[in-house]
Amino acid sequence: MKKNNATLELSKDEMLAYGHKIVDAIVEHHIKQYEELPVTHGSREEMDSLFLEEAPEKGSEPLEVLDFILDNVMTKSANLTHPKTFAFVPGPSNFVSAMADSLATGYNIFSGGWAASPAAAELEIITIQWLLKIFGFPAKKGGGIFTSGGSMANLTALTTARRIKCGQDFSKAIIYLSDQAHSSNIKAIRVLGFTKEQVRIIPTDSEFKFSINKLKNCIAKDRLEGYVPFCLIATSGTTNTGTVDPLSELAQICKDEDIWFHIDGAYGAAAILSPKGKQLMKGIEKADSLTVDPHKWFFQPYEMGCLLVRNHKHLSQTFTEKPEYLRDIEGNTSEINFYDHGIQLTRRFRALKFYTSIKTFGLREFRTAISYGIDLAEETESVLRKSKNWEVVFPATLAVINFRYNPIGKKYTEKQLDEINQKISDSIMASGEALLVTTLLHGHVVLRMCLINPRTTMNDIMETLELCEKYAAENSLVSLV
Numbered sequence: 308m309k310k311n312n313a314t315l316e317l318s319k320d321e322m323l324a325y326g327h328k329i330v331d332a333i334v335e336h337h338i339k340q341y342e343e344l345p346v347t348h349g350s351r352e353e354m355d356s357l358f359l360e361e362a363p364e365k366g367s368e369p370l371e372v373l374d375f376i377l378d379n380v381m382t383k384s385a386n387l388t389h390p391k392t393f394a395f396v397p398g399p400s401n402f403v404s405a406m407a408d409s410l411a412t413g414y415n416i417f418s419g420g421w422a423a424s425p426a427a428a429e430l431e432i433i434t435i436q437w438l439l440k441i442f443g444f445p446a447k448k449g450g451g452i453f454t455s456g457g458s459m460a461n462l463t464a465l466t467t468a469r470r471i472k473c474g475q476d477f478s479k480a481i482i483y484l485s486d487q488a489h490s491s492n493i494k495a496i497r498v499l500g501f502t503k504e505q506v507r508i509i510p511t512d513s514e515f516k517f518s519i520n521k522l523k524n525c526i527a528k529d530r531l532e533g534y535v536p537f538c539l540i541a542t543s544g545t546t547n548t549g550t551v552d553p554l555s556e557l558a559q560i561c562k563d564e565d566i567w568f569h570i571d572g573a574y575g576a577a578a579i580l581s582p583k584g585k586q587l588m589k590g591i592e593k594a595d596s597l598t599v600d601p602h603k604w605f606f607q608p609y610e611m612g613c614l615l616v617r618n619h620k621h622l623s624q625t626f627t628e629k630p631e632y633l634r635d636i637e638g639n640t641s642e643i644n645f646y647d648h649g650i651q652l653t654r655r656f657r658a659l660k661f662y663t664s665i666k667t668f669g670l671r672e673f674r675t676a677i678s679y680g681i682d683l684a685e686e687t688e689s690v691l692r693k694s695k696n697w698e699v700v701f702p703a704t705l706a707v708i709n710f711r712y713n714p715i716g717k718k719y720t721e722k723q724l725d726e727i728n729q730k731i732s733d734s735i736m737a738s739g740e741a742l743l744v745t746t747l748l749h750g751h752v753v754l755r756m757c758l759i760n761p762r763t764t765m766n767d768i769m770e771t772l773e774l775c776e777k778y779a780a781e782n783s784l785v786s787l788v
């Protein structure tokens with residue numbers, strides 16, 4: 308018999324040494340990360356100089372490779388769990404979930420079908436049920452699926468909406484979303500092959516909410532012209548301002564018009580676990596489908612998104628295919644094959660990290676952590692309002708606050724203010740001290756903080772604002788001469 312030496316394996320001792328080194332590094336990172344700077348810079352040339360090579364024909368010592376990776380690769384990414392990461396939607400992960408994720412990978416669990424892994428499928432069913440209850444969806448009839456993120460959840464939702472509402476012919480189908488909807492929805496619409504003429508982007512009002520009147524006019528006009536309105540995408544927690552669309556009113560319109568009601572709550576929906584968030588989320592339970600992103604405000608490591616649906620059959624009706632090579636593992640209907648509920652066949656075991664962290668910390672700790680972020684943004688708003696230098700451009704909403712440097716008594720033009728605030732962000736980013744970027748509101752440059760990290764303190768915010776003021780002073784001199 309031929310002996311195979313190419314099994315891609317290490318000895319037991321080597322594996323233990325290798326694994327311990329990784330766990331040590333992760334723990335060390337978790338402890339030290341809050342002292343480390345959040346921003347890392349690196350050009351393509353610098354990265355090439357470190358990593359560019361032909362795929363090596365001959366291997367190297369495992370621990371040598373690992374050392375190289377720990378020193379060079381792991382140190383060159385922005386730290387999105389850092390308390391001074393204010394930009395985008397931060398990713399304040401947690402250690403327990405990170406370890407659970409490693410376990411899922413270590414065992415290489417196939418989370419596609421029941422037969423291959425009943426416990427993985429069951430944990431996905433159970434954790435989806437937890438989420439259905441949290442969001443007030445029907446417990447028995449409802450369903451859902453974990454995805455890689457919010458973008459894939461939105462794509463899964465729109466695919467389902469189209470299948471259920473339009474069947475085979477979607478040539479006249481029209482989809483509605485607001486100008487504040489997340490770009491992933493537009494991407495999903497493009498992936499699905501809709502033309503530009505089938506998309507209606509409805510302007511928002513002064514508070515960045517869906518304008519109901521404009522929406523109604525648009526739907527009515529489309530019907531008169533022979534189009535088929537089939538799907539509306541609302542947002543519960545816009546990325547820019549944290550704004551929640553008027554969910555109950557939109558739900559009613561969708562019901563009256565027989566339109567699929569999708570809510571993109573990728574970052575914001577988790578706020579339902581807090582008392583203030585619960586108020587804002589009224590009506591969320593009326594959606595046909597809802598995107599939430601556990602890798603944002605449910606503190607999970609990447610990648611984890613989730614789509615919840617009011618009727619689980621809508622997913623199976625959209626995604627079930629019965630190829631001959633899967634005929635032996637179909638099982639019964641209570642034993643869900645998640646490959647029949649979404650796009651992926653082979654899927655990683657995402658439910659494990661979510662399950663492990665909720666079991667470990669309890670929902671109560673999640674509620675407290677989420678409420679903290681909302682309160683922190685409100686406290687930041689009141690600090691800004693009391694200052695002569697800062698203007699609150701949009702009030703704290705779902706842990707997001709938009710503001711700009713606009714000192715009382717100095718008569719800057721709007722253009723100058725845009726320049727100064729852009730420069731503040733550029734200087735902060737160049738300093739590496741905090742991850743703080745701008746966005747545009749009503750065409751003007753503003754600074755935006757998203758404060759969902761439960762490890763961010765008021766002190767972190769005050770230090771960052773002081774730094775902003777320092778850079779503002781420097782830059783306003785320059786920009787005015």
Ligand SMILES: *Cc1c(COP(=O)(O)O)cnc(C)c1O
Pocket residue numbers: 396455456457458459489491542544545546571572573574575600612
């Ligand atoms: C982040 C976000 C998305 C995209 O989710 P990913 O997990 O990044 O794919 C979609 N919608 C909203 C409102 C978001 O905040």
